[in-house]
Amino acid sequence: MPFSQEDLDQLAALRRNLHRHPEVSGQEEWTAVRMTETLKSCQPDKLVTGLGGHGVAAVFEGAETGPALLIRCELDALPIEEKTGLSYSSEFPGKGHLCGHDGHMTTLAGIALALHRQRPAKGRVVLLFQPAEEDGSGAAAVLADPAFEDLHPDLALSLHNLPGLPLGFAGLKTGPVNCASRGLKLHFKGKTAHASQPDTGISPMPAIAALMPALSALSKGTQADADFTLVTITHAWLGKEAFGIAPGDGEIWATLRTLTDDGMASLCHTAERLAEQSAREHGLELSFSYHDVFHHCENAPEAVAVLEQALSDEGVPFGPADLPMRASEDFGRFRTLCPAAMFFLGAGEDHPALHNPDYDFPEQLIPVGARVFLRAIRNQLG
Structure with a gap:
C-alpha cells in the first residue's frame, strides 16, 4: 500500500479544498495555482504551467532512458449550482465540481507523492492536469501548445469515475468508449x-x-x-x-x-x-x-492491455461494463499522438449521476485509481 492514513487524510483535504473552489472551462486560474503548489512539494524534474491555457504538467524522470507515459486528469468544473449540503460545498454560486474532476486531480496528486518517494527506473512519467475538458477545447489547446512538444508521450492513460457501476469496479474495453x-x-x-x-x-x-x-x-x-x-x-x-x-x-x-x-x-x-x-x-x-x-474516444488494444495488467495486479475487478458511453470525453484527441486508453471507475450503483446537483466524488476511489496507475508505471518503467 503506497499511502499511509496521513497521506489519505491530506489527499482528502486537498480534494475538498478543490471542491470548494470550482472554476469552469478556461477560467481554472486558482485551481492551476493550487495544483502547481501541490506538485512543487513533490519535486518533479520538470514542471510546466500555462499549458494550453491553465494546464499544468509535472514530469518525473527515471535514471535510464525509456518510454514516456502520460497520465491525464482535468482541471475544470461545471456551470451548475451544487445542492449537496456538504460542509465543503462550492463557495461559488452557480458552479460546482459535479463531474468528479476534483477527485481525478487528487488521484494524480497521490501519484505525484508516490513518484516523489520513488522515481521510475527508466523513461519518464508526465502527469497532465488539462484545462477546459467540459467544453471540448482543452485537449486541442494543450496539443497545439509548443511547450507540449517536449512532453510527447508514447502511451497515454486516463480515468473517469462513473456512477451506476459498483464502487471500485473498473469499466474497460478495447475500441470506442465515448461517443x-x-x-x-x-x-x-x-x-x-x-x-x-x-x-x-x-x-x-x-x-x-x-x-x-x-x-x-x-x-x-x-x-x-x-x-x-x-x-x-x-x-x-x-x-x-x-x-x-x-x-x-x-x-x-x-x-x-x-x-x-x-x-x-x-x-x-x-x-x-x-x-x-x-x-x-x-x-x-x-x-x-x-x-x-x-472527438470519439477509442481505447487502443496495447494501452488496454497495460491497464488490464495493472488492474489484475492490484486486485481491482474490471470488465466491459456498459461501454461505449453516449457521453463524450476530451481525452479522445490524445489517441492521435500514441496508443491511449481510459478506464471508468465505479462510483456506486446508486450514486447520484454525473452533472447532477447532488453529485459528489467518492473519496474511496482516490487510492484505488492511484494504485492502478502506479502499478502501470512500475510495470512499464520499473
Whole structure:
C-alpha cells in the first residue's frame, strides 16, 4: 500500500479544498495555482504551467532512458449550482465540481507523492492536469501548445469515475468508449413585421417548428451500433420578447452525437442539408456554426492491455461494463499522438449521476485509481 492514513487524510483535504473552489472551462486560474503548489512539494524534474491555457504538467524522470507515459486528469468544473449540503460545498454560486474532476486531480496528486518517494527506473512519467475538458477545447489547446512538444508521450492513460457501476469496479474495453459529439447552432434570418400584419414579413417560425422534429428524427440505434446517431434539441429562440412584433430571426441549438468521428461527419452533412432545404423553402437566410467539439474516444488494444495488467495486479475487478458511453470525453484527441486508453471507475450503483446537483466524488476511489496507475508505471518503467 503506497499511502499511509496521513497521506489519505491530506489527499482528502486537498480534494475538498478543490471542491470548494470550482472554476469552469478556461477560467481554472486558482485551481492551476493550487495544483502547481501541490506538485512543487513533490519535486518533479520538470514542471510546466500555462499549458494550453491553465494546464499544468509535472514530469518525473527515471535514471535510464525509456518510454514516456502520460497520465491525464482535468482541471475544470461545471456551470451548475451544487445542492449537496456538504460542509465543503462550492463557495461559488452557480458552479460546482459535479463531474468528479476534483477527485481525478487528487488521484494524480497521490501519484505525484508516490513518484516523489520513488522515481521510475527508466523513461519518464508526465502527469497532465488539462484545462477546459467540459467544453471540448482543452485537449486541442494543450496539443497545439509548443511547450507540449517536449512532453510527447508514447502511451497515454486516463480515468473517469462513473456512477451506476459498483464502487471500485473498473469499466474497460478495447475500441470506442465515448461517443463523438458537437453542438450545432442554426441561425435563421427573415424579416420582422407588425404583429397585425405578419404577412408583410418573413418569419422563421414555420421553418424552426418543422426542423426541430426533423432533426430529432435523425436519431437511430444505440451507442453499441456502428451507425448510432442521436440529435438532441437543447435550446431554441424566436424573435424578440414582444407581442407587437412578428419575428424576423431565430435559432435552434442541437447536440449531434455519433459513435465515431466518421459517423459525425456524415451526420453533420445530413443536418446541414436539412437546415438549408428548410431555409430555402421559407425564404430565409441561414448561417450555422459548431461548438463544444469532441472527438470519439477509442481505447487502443496495447494501452488496454497495460491497464488490464495493472488492474489484475492490484486486485481491482474490471470488465466491459456498459461501454461505449453516449457521453463524450476530451481525452479522445490524445489517441492521435500514441496508443491511449481510459478506464471508468465505479462510483456506486446508486450514486447520484454525473452533472447532477447532488453529485459528489467518492473519496474511496482516490487510492484505488492511484494504485492502478502506479502499478502501470512500475510495470512499464520499473
